Amino acid sequence: MKIILTTEQLAEGIDRLAAVVSRESDGKPLTVIGVLTGSIVVVADLIRRLDGPVNLNMVWASSYRGTATAAGRLELRLDLLPDLNGQDVLIVDDIFDTGRTLEALVAALRGRGAARVRSLVLLRKQGRAETALVPDFVGFDIPDVFVVGYGLDYDGQWRHLPYLAALDPAEIASHSGAQVSSHA
Ligand code: 5GP
Numbered sequence: 550m551k552i553i554l555t556t557e558q559l560a561e562g563i564d565r566l567a568a569v570v571s572r573e574s575d576g577k578p579l580t581v582i583g584v585l586t587g588s589i590v591v592v593a594d595l596i597r598r599l600d601g602p603v604n605l606n607m608v609w610a611s612s613y614r615g616t617a618t619a620a621g622r623l624e625l626r627l628d629l630l631p632d633l634n635g636q637d638v639l640i641v642d643d644i645f646d647t648g649r650t651l652e653a654l655v656a657a658l659r660g661r662g663a664a665r666v667r668s669l670v671l672l673r674k675q676g677r678a679e680t681a682l683v684p685d686f687v688g689f690d691i692p693d694v695f696v697v698g699y700g701l702d703y704d705g706q707w708r709h710l711p712y713l714a715a716l717d718p719a720e721i722a723s724h725s726g727a728q729v730s731s732h733a
């Protein structure tokens with residue numbers, strides 16, 4: 550594994566994102582909606598740095614299955630959400646790859662009556678976007694490599710790493726016989 554972003558760089562990125570979001574929210578209540586499972590570390594670090602009232606909710610999305618590293622069919626579960634009528638929503642996800650997950654979520658949350666829906670991603674992969682949607686806040690642009698750590702997994706593993714690392718294609722191949730499980 551090769552380290553792409555150190556713990557210190559990630560902390561600086563979160564500080565930077567929190568400062569911009571706080572400044573643009575100007576003390577008004579914000580409904581933060583984290584995307585399970587990959588965003589849990591970003592969400593936990595980000596909300597503790599936000600000024601002003603924050604209401605936290607989670608949704609679930611998955612486009613990866615088990616040991617596949619290419620996007621598959623997108624599944625969304627929004628059943629944990631309260632009424633969003635009139636709320637100022639910030640969707641928080643770990644990584645923007647093709648953009649299909651965020652595009653579908655933004656549309657779904659608008660459909661639930663939110664007054665405003667903005668999106669924040671910690672990471673964005675270069676040259677991969679397949680949608681017109683541009684995230685409102687981006688922590689880091691990274692090369693098109695498969696990354697793990699700081700919430701992101703490969704086949705359910707590595708989410709706990711305090712840094713972000715690229716998973717070597719050889720390491721991915723050596724896991725290809727592993728048991729398939731669903732993860733987000
Ligand atoms: P998109 O819908 O933008 O193509 O994919 C976004 C989702 O795919 C992310 O929320 C994340 O779950 C997953 N994903 C995309 N790229 C990576 C990656 O490099 N590593 C990991 N672990 N997950 C990724």
Ligand code: MG
Pocket residue numbers: 584585586587588610611642643733
């Ligand atoms: Mg995800």
